[in-house]
Amino acid sequence: MEIITNALKEGRTVLSEHESKEVLAYYQIPVSREIPVDNTEALIAAAQKIGYPLVLKGCSSEISHKTEKGLIYLDIRNENEARNAFDKITKDIGDLKGSVLVQEMIKGQRELVIGLTRDPQFGPCVMFGLGGIFTEILKDISFRLAPLEKRDALEMMQDIKAHKILDAVRGMEPADKEILVDILINVGKIGIENEEVKEIDINPVILSGGKPVAADALIILEKPNV
């Protein structure tokens, strides 16, 4: 893929959130609507296009984990808040090459994590689990080796302890398992078809009215062994 080859040519092994989401979108994985901007006019135009409430994020291939760096501003309701957040982010990014991502705010209480890792013995492996801030604390996750079949995707979703979160619980809609199955299979495909992809983190995948949407993404590359 061009995005991947270009990044490697530039000597980079990390794709920015925006680039990562472009790769996901190419593989039919639902991603949040977003527009990268680097000045205030573009910011306002983007905000109008996408519509409030918004999320503003610092986006750069040099930042991989934004929460730790305080570069995310959620629930931006109006132009004033947008301008303030934009200024703060631009100041914090400083010299790092990057832009500000103007992103729709996905509404949903349930967060999942989907990922990929290329293991030297097992090859590309897809991961599924409970996402958001609890991912590394609870480690409620399951793996399957790519390429996945539909059965594998369905079973790995049942394997996590919190699997009931996918049902119609507490008045929320059941998760659209068909779409989740496709996402899992396609994440595996990314690993199978692109040897330079070493790892993928999609966290969170937010269930919005049952429909999964990738609200953040990180893809790590490596030069394949020739």
Add this chain to the structure above:
Amino acid sequence: MDHLTINMRSLFNPSSVAVIGASDNMSKLGFHVMKSLTNGKFPGKIIPINPGSNKVMGIDAYPSIKDYKGEIDLAIVVLPAKLVPDIFKECVDKGVKGSVLITAGFKEIDDPSGEHLHIETANIVNDAGIPVIGPNTFGMVNLNRNLNASFTPEFSNLRKGNICLVSQSGGISHLLGFMAMGLNMGFSKIIGLGNRLNIDFDRMIDYFMSDPDTRVIMLYIEGIDDVRRFIDSARKNRGRKPIIAYKTGKGKVGNQASMSHTGSMAGRHELYRSAFDQAGILSIDNTQTLLDTAKAMSVCPLPEGPCIAVLSGQAGPSMAACDLLESEGLKIDSFTGKTQEKINELLPPLALRTNPVDMGPAWYDSAAIQGIIKAVMNDENIHGIIFLMMFASANVDALKGIRETLIQWQQKKPVISCILSPPAIWDEEIKELEENRAIVNYPTPERAAMAMVNLWKYVTIK
């Protein structure tokens, strides 16, 4: 099918076996291999190879396999590693079909010459399509053919049956073999893979899926070289015969240096577990449960659903069983009206008559107990039965009374039991019931329950 696969049939079913390094000296492994073959009553031709004697254990010996005029199907090699390449060249010339290479000193040692020997030896046998069990193994046993091609004659004490064990560790093989003797379990074959010159787990799966002597495949794994090939071979055979695997080596979790959360959480052990799930291999995490599960699978049909009846001579043990069954996702559902009526006729109201059934108050009445068992077995809601009975002097004849019913049932639905008495009181009766496939008996209610749980777990993953 490649030559190696074709020759595996002769490897396990040879008409003639040469022991290269045979000896009358008890301090040599070659002595113990000869003893295994002879004590094990191998019906075919045994050819000791030893340049220093013209007889070993009273059998005519030869200086080399070239000097023996007849065919040699299987060659068991117990000579030092550096001699092995030449020995295998002779085997190739002689037309030997398979080998058990007990010798150590190949890849597993630190000295790099070990690895060279490994590669050199592999090339010789691979070119000729000769399957080799080992090196660095205790050997292998094919009980149904009275073939004990190992250095432990006592493996032949195992009952013949339909469970095969493929193990990466000789120590574990001995452990499981001797534990199994105490559990009255029958085996078809036991294979010590050793350092896997050219036979690895994937070939074993392919072979045992087609082996009519084997119904259950038990694996002990520490690490597999070509994991994908193993998983592919299990996956393409998914659901044909149960594979149960115990893998050790939990190690550390994931690559801590990884930049992604996924990478840092993907530990080797997690990936093995996931790969087993994906291939329909039932994962077990200790030796006792591994054997318990294999035993149940070797006798019982798989349950058609998760509803289990628990029938007990005493309430307490049934609670232990029920707790475990329910915590593992099985159901202790109600009987049908018809069944419940029948039970109510046979048990006084002071007993717990719904599922789980406490048959204690009818201890004196074998006919009542038989009636309850029959009614429950035929209940369409019920997919399996756990039967528990503790000896209590007053009920010494209880088993005699229900023996017929249990034997006639012949495991139409799985019947797993925990029937316990002090030593020598009910031992013979329990043994007879087991040998007639009426029950599969365990020493504790939890082990009985866990065996049923694993039968059902396998159904859900196959």
